[in-house]
Amino acid sequence: MAMIRNRSRHRLVAYSLILPFVAIFALVFAYPVIEVVRMSFTDAPLIGGGDWVGFDNYARLLSDKLFYKSLVNNGYFVLLTVIPTTVIALVIALAVNRLSGRMQALALVLFFMPYVLPVSVVTQIWAWMLDFQFGILQPVIEFFTGKPVPVFKNPFWVMPAVAVVTIWWTNGFNVLLFLAGLRNIPEELYEAAKLDGATRRQLFLRVTWPLLWPVTALVLTLQLILQLKIFDQVYLLSEGGPFNSSYVLLLMVYREAFQLNHGGYAAAISLVLFLIIVVISVLQFQILRIGGKDK
Amino acid sequence: MTRQRRFENLALTAITLLAGLIWIFPLYWAFVTSIRSENRVVSEAAGLLPDEFNLSSYVDALFNTSLIDWYINSIGTSVIITAVVLLTGMMCAYALSQMEFPGRRLLYGIVLASFMVPAQALVVPQFVLMNDLDLINRWGGIILPQLVVPVVIIVYKQFFDAVPKEMKEAVVLDGGGDYTLLFKVYLPLNWGITTALGIITFIMSWNAFLWPFLVITTEDMMTIPVGITQVNDAFGVAYARIMSVALLAAAPVVIAYLIFQKRVTEAVMISSGVKG
Numbered sequence: 001m002a003m004i005r006n007r008s009r010h011r012l013v014a015y016s017l018i019l020p021f022v023a024i025f026a027l028v029f030a031y032p033v034i035e036v037v038r039m040s041f042t043d044a045p046l047i048g049g050g051d052w053v054g055f056d057n058y059a060r061l062l063s064d065k066l067f068y069k070s071l072v073n074n075g076y077f078v079l080l081t082v083i084p085t086t087v088i089a090l091v092i093a094l095a096v097n098r099l100s101g102r103m104q105a106l107a108l109v110l111f112f113m114p115y116v117l118p119v120s121v122v123t124q125i126w127a128w129m130l131d132f133q134f135g136i137l138q139p140v141i142e143f144f145t146g147k148p149v150p151v152f153k154n155p156f157w158v159m160p161a162v163a164v165v166t167i168w169w170t171n172g173f174n175v176l177l178f179l180a181g182l183r184n185i186p187e188e189l190y191e192a193a194k195l196d197g198a199t200r201r202q203l204f205l206r207v208t209w210p211l212l213w214p215v216t217a218l219v220l221t222l223q224l225i226l227q228l229k230i231f232d233q234v235y236l237l238s239e240g241g242p243f244n245s246s247y248v249l250l251l252m253v254y255r256e257a258f259q260l261n262h263g264g265y266a267a268a269i270s271l272v273l274f275l276i277i278v279v280i281s282v283l284q285f286q287i288l289r290i291g292g293k294d295k
Numbered sequence: 296m297t298r299q300r301r302f303e304n305l306a307l308t309a310i311t312l313l314a315g316l317i318w319i320f321p322l323y324w325a326f327v328t329s330i331r332s333e334n335r336v337v338s339e340a341a342g343l344l345p346d347e348f349n350l351s352s353y354v355d356a357l358f359n360t361s362l363i364d365w366y367i368n369s370i371g372t373s374v375i376i377t378a379v380v381l382l383t384g385m386m387c388a389y390a391l392s393q394m395e396f397p398g399r400r401l402l403y404g405i406v407l408a409s410f411m412v413p414a415q416a417l418v419v420p421q422f423v424l425m426n427d428l429d430l431i432n433r434w435g436g437i438i439l440p441q442l443v444v445p446v447v448i449i450v451y452k453q454f455f456d457a458v459p460k461e462m463k464e465a466v467v468l469d470g471g472g473d474y475t476l477l478f479k480v481y482l483p484l485n486w487g488i489t490t491a492l493g494i495i496t497f498i499m500s501w502n503a504f505l506w507p508f509l510v511i512t513t514e515d516m517m518t519i520p521v522g523i524t525q526v527n528d529a530f531g532v533a534y535a536r537i538m539s540v541a542l543l544a545a546a547p548v549v550i551a552y553l554i555f556q557k558r559v560t561e562a563v564m565i566s567s568g569v570k571g
Contacts, residue, residue, distance in 0.1 A: 010394065013473050017390040018402060021383040021448070028421060029409060029443045035420035046419070047426055095311040103308050109556060110315030113322065116552045116559070118502040118520035121541040125325045128534050134337045136324060168321070173563060180564040218567065229415050232504045236524060250415055250505075257419045258509065266419050274416035281411055 036274070039267035046263040057268035067269070070249045073159065077230055077248065080163035082223045088167065089174030089219065090212075096175065097182045108179070112172035119169070123236040126165045127152070152238045155245035162233050162246060169233075170226070174219050181215030182208070225281050228273070249273045329353065329538040336535050352535040356526075356543055364515045365522035369501055370547075372437045372518060376500040377493050380444045385489070388451030389477045403452075406445045414440070418509055425510055436510040437518065441500050446566050447492050454485050491562035494555050498548050519544045 040057055044050025061067050096107045114122065129137050132150040141149050151161040189207050198206065231250035234240060240247040240255075249269060257266030328336055331347045356362055390396070391403050421440045422431075430436035458481060466476050482489065507518045514525060523544045526537055552559055 011396045014390045014394040014396040014399075017386040017394070017473070017477075021387040022402070024379075024383065024439070024442045025405075025409070028424065028440045029412075029417070032417040032420035032424060033412065035423070036417055039420060039423075047423060092311075092314075095307065095314070098304070099308055099311060100304075103312065105556065107311050107315045108560065109553070110312070110319045112560075113319060113549065113552070116498055116502075116548045117545045118523075118548070119504045120520045120524050121545045124523070124537055124541045125321045128328065128538060129321055129324060131532075131534070134534070136343075168318070176560055176563045177567055222567070225413070229413050231415065253415075253419065254509075257422070263419055263423070270416040270419055274413060277413050277416075278411050 036267045036270055039264050040271050042264040044263040044267075045261045046257050046266075050264055053264070057265050060265065061268055061272065066244065066247060066252060069244055070247050070252050073246060074228055074230070074248050076159055077163060078224060078227050080160060081166055081227045082220060084163070085167045085171050085174055085223060086216065086219050089171050090178050090216070092171070092175045093178030093182060094208075097179055108175070111175050114169050115172035117169065119232040120236055122165060122169045123233055126168075127237060130161065153242050155242050158238050158242065158246045162230075162237055165237065166227070166230070166233055170223075174223065177215055177219050177222075178212070181212050185211045221281060225277055228277055228280070325538045325542055328534055329542055331535055333533055333535050349535075352533075352539040353543070355536055356539040360526055360540065361514050361517070361522060362519075362540060362543060365517050365519045365544075366547075368434070368437070368516060368522075369519040372434050372441075372507075373497050373500040375434070376438055376441050377497045379438075379442050380447055380496050381489060381493055383442070384444065384447035384492075385451050385482060386477065388448045388455055389473070389481060391448070392452045392455035393476070393481075394473065406448050409443070409445045410449075414443075415505060418506065421506075422509055430510070432511055432513050432516050434516075437507050440506055441503060444496060444499075447496065450488065450492060450566055451485070454488050455481055458484055487558075487561075488565065490555070491558045491565065494551065494558055495562040495566060498551070498559075501548055 039050070041052060041054060042050040043053045043056070092111055096104055096111065099107055129135050130141075130151050132138070132148060132153075135148075138148040141151070149157055151157040185208065189211075190203060193203055193207055229250060230248055231254065234246050234248055234251060235254070238246045240251045250273065253266045253269050253273070256262040256269065327343070327345045329352060330345060330349055331341065332349045332351065335341055335347055335349075387402075387406075391399060391406075417440075425431055425436045425439070428435070428439075430439065462480055462484065463476060466480055471479070501518075502520060503518070504520045508521045511517050511521060514522070517525070523540050526540045
């Protein structure tokens with residue numbers, strides 16, 4: 001009897017410990033997940049009811065040119081950021097890792113600092129640096145193209161420019177992950193390889209790279225998911241323009257829901273993005289893990 | 296050999312630091328711009344080095360914009376978010392790690408799965424919810440959706456799992472319950488990870504843009520990252536002022552980072568799972 005009372009008391013204590021999180025989670029996370037699905041089948045405005053319309057929103061999506069444009073732009077942005085930032089971060093991490101104590105800390109601060117800045121601070125600094133008339137980087141652009149370019153108002157340059165800003169802003173995070181990965185590689189492995197007469201090239205290709213693969217996979221996955229969710233930088237730097245050349249899915253969600261008052265349609269777009277991210281993250285993780293096992 | 300090696304190391308250090316300085320150049324340039332007068336900023340003669348020490352745009356930024364309001368909103372909401380996220384996270388993680396109850400595995404599964412859900416995909420229903428709760432343009436509206444940070448639970452659980460069971464015994468013999476255990480044993484043993492998680496949660500909420508941007512529409516309720524974008528709209532092109540505002544907005548997180556560098560580094564490594 002006492003045991004049973006004890007056990008139910010134990011459970012009660014456990015439930016009281018999880019209750020605050022579970023309550024908040026249910027209210028602002030689980031309920032919205034269900035709601036976003038439900039709303040996507042209605043013609044609801046942002047605020048207020050709406051009627052069940054079945055798959056109408058999805059049918060509309062399939063014939064919405066802007067939706068395809070956004071999808072393509074999302075993909076293009078991923079291409080412009082994910083692999084470049086991974087390579088840059090790896091190179092920086094390899095260099096920083098070879099520095100000694102204090103110098104290493106200093107170098108790390110320099111490369112990581114942008115990551116802690118609010119996005120709007122980052123975009124304002126870069127908007128100034130790339131200002132058409134007075135931007136300090138315009139001479140550099142002029143050097144390569146022969147004339148100054150208003151990068152955020154130019155359909156060709158806007159996405160690469162946003163990509164550069166994004167890489168500058170978030171790269172420090174990836175450097176840290178690679179650095180952690182490098183520190184996890186046991187020193188003895190290098191020593192053993194050196195005794196066997198391995199060259200530096202071989203050290204990197206046979207020891208560092210294979211052992212760093214799990215971290216590389218992690219960086220690639222995290223970046224892919226992060227960059228698919230791009231909104232802030234595009235909104236702040238180009239508002240999706242010019243001529244929708246930097247329009248992306250989340251911008252579409254924002255415009256449909258908060259400017260055009262199409263809550264149901266925006267929910268459908270959100271859900272598509274949601275599914276893309278879940279599918280890709282599961283798939284990519286599996287693929288990368290298999291790739292890692294072969295090596 | 297050793298001499299050549301030393302030279303190589305020196306060269307590598309120099310090149311890496313130089314690259315680092317180039318990397319950080321945009322921040323330097325923002326600073327140089329911010330201490331110039333607006334005329335100097337756009338003049339042909341202005342070079343790369345600081346040549347003026349003019350704080351008028353900082354004075355302007357502080358007194359002619361709502362920057363002070365935005366600071367208060369950002370500090371208030373970020374502190375509350377950090378405190379609640381840590382407290383609810385450690386409680387939940389303790390139960391998951393140290394206690395037996397029906398639904399435990401399900402709960403942990405949900406926590407892990409929610410990791411994959413992009414919060415940005417939920418903004419529409421979340422906005423509707425905040426509207427129903429009458430929290431639009433209020434701190435509560437900014438705070439509530441930012442309180443779910445599953446990674447805090449996952450990290451805490453790992454650390455609680457690693458606490459040796461013997462640490463429990465003394466407290467249990469004294470008749471202490473699980474709350475005593477959590478706050479008198481498990482938490483003090485994990486202050487390091489608590490500060491680390493606290494710092495990144497704070498930086499994350501300080502820097503949050505999309506959600507506060509949606510839920511706040513009146514200028515005096517905006518947080519720093521949203522508010523500073525108003526300065527452009529209001530004053531047109533005035534880069535000295537825009538850079539001053541941007542640097543003032545970044546100052547708290549930059550200073551926090553410089554003070555707690557090691558902890559931030561550690562927190563990023565631990566919360567992404569590359570270091571346990």
